[in-house]
Amino acid sequence: MNILQETKRRLAAALRDAAAAARAAGELSFETLPDFVIETPRDKSHGDFAANLALLLARQARQSPRNVAEILVRHLGKPQPGVARIEVAGPGFINFILDSRWFLPVLPAVLAEDDHYGRSNIGQGIKVQVEFVSANPTGLLHMGNARGAALGDSIANLLTAAGYDVTREFYINDAGNQIENFGLSLEARYLQALGLDAALPADGYHGEDLVETVRRFVDRYGDKYLDADPALRREMLVRFALEEKLAAIRLVLEDFGVIYDVWFSEQSLHDSGAVARAIADLDRAGYIYEKDGALWFKATRFGAEKDEVVVRKNGLPTYFAADIAYHRNKFERGFERVINIWGADHHGHVARLKGALQALGYDPGRLEVVLMQLVRLYQGGEVLRMSKRTGHYVTLNELIDEVGRDAARYFFVMLKSDSHLEFDLDLARSQTADNPVFYVQYAHARICSILRLAKERGMEVPPAREARLELLEEPAEVELIKQIAALPETVVGAAQALEPHRLTRFAHDLAGLFHSFYTTCRVLDDDPELRKARLVLVEATRITLRNVLHLLGVSAPERM
């Protein structure tokens, strides 16, 4: 049910017919009809829909836009269904003012579709993968990862709602230098735990959490690896720590409402030979050369700023090499579109990865990277720098404890991914009511409260067919219905643009319209007919609000 888009489509067709008729009548001359839009004007006084066709046609027709608009309106001929009035306004817009009853059919549709309301099938079941967070499993998740988690999960929800077949994936960086370094740090902590004087590597992991991890390792294995081969010792420590860290990451993400379909190991790509194969194939295609003892990929051929090493002088493949193999693997698994959520500090990686995929014969457009600016954390008015190596960072675990999952998720997706997120920890900690998520949730709780009371009084929400919905003609009611009707196109737009922040905006607007309605209209009215109609409206609002909140990964509480 998408009454808005259907109406727009029909009006657009009518305008095209009108233009053709006007040309046939010799009143308007043009070669080809320009692509015009029918949009919902910002300003309510401009009607429900506005068309800019006359403005675009004016030049070709060599007439003033307003004249063109008048001619088009005249040729629209018989009254359009649902349209109460048509006006030519401003520079030459054609405004359509709809009969307020035109939107009423959306209410029974919402009740019927229930938790499916807002879904569509523009994705046509196309397989899409969303890879996000993919943090190093060497510590806990920080604020940047948290933003990625909220963003990635909401985008995945949006794509699912738009009819795509979505897979959520976490890429585990369990290979390479960082792991090597991780092992050395663990080893030092291990020796320290056994009372020896061992120093952490200068660029090692200084976080306190490793001390605890090693303590648990000692609980299990004691000093068994004190005199063991250091390589074996580190391998055992790393294996133990990775398992523990990954379990913790998985757990906190679940607390955050994020469940992955696939956890993909980087090491497995090395083990299976996929990395070596990718390099060999690039070489065969002529995009690899040797310099200074290392193997380089000719990324500059594909618009990157510089070429990139794939195999180091020491013979070990780079992270980039593994990433090439990984993304090829994604396509081999049948994903039509592959979406990565990355921190903006990785943006330099985009061009060369796309280049490598192109070199392997894939359309690089199938890889879409959503770059998010990093989260800046404020405390006591000062910026806190976050770094895993210094162990100085606020974890997602702490964030959930202090501000709660709902507020955190809402805040992270409230902004465009492009914009820097300023997270004032003191403000977030202070659980005050100026939190927008409370505003939206409160609207939902208020509705549930009304419905509870109605039930107690034996006044359940009637089947929509039995309600005289045409009684809903207060401005606050009409505005509320229009916003409810706008959910499907909002979801589609947000999914296409990969912009979940459009949903928080929609939710906030919807909540605001409900609050206004609440103060002007009494739902449990003495008039039984009006009461039934309003119960249907309120129920439809509840469903819409809840569905949006769920797309955001935020709960819809029944009481507050």
Add this chain to the structure above:
RNA sequence: GCGCCUGUAGCUCAGCUGGACAGAGCAGCGGCCUUCUAAGCCGCGGGCCGCAGGUUCGAAUCCUGCCAGGCGCGCCA
């Protein structure tokens, strides 16, 4: 130095891929609870859309050049 992102009300941010007089939330001021949750509603004030050019019937939005902030330019990931 080069590349990417950002610059809109005192603060935090929207602005629907070029539309009609630039919007919201906080903060400030003034009203509204004997009736379904006042975590709410209604009203008021507040802006050279970083600056300067250009394209267009029309620019916060597109192009160019500056200015400011963030990030990147590793045989790290």
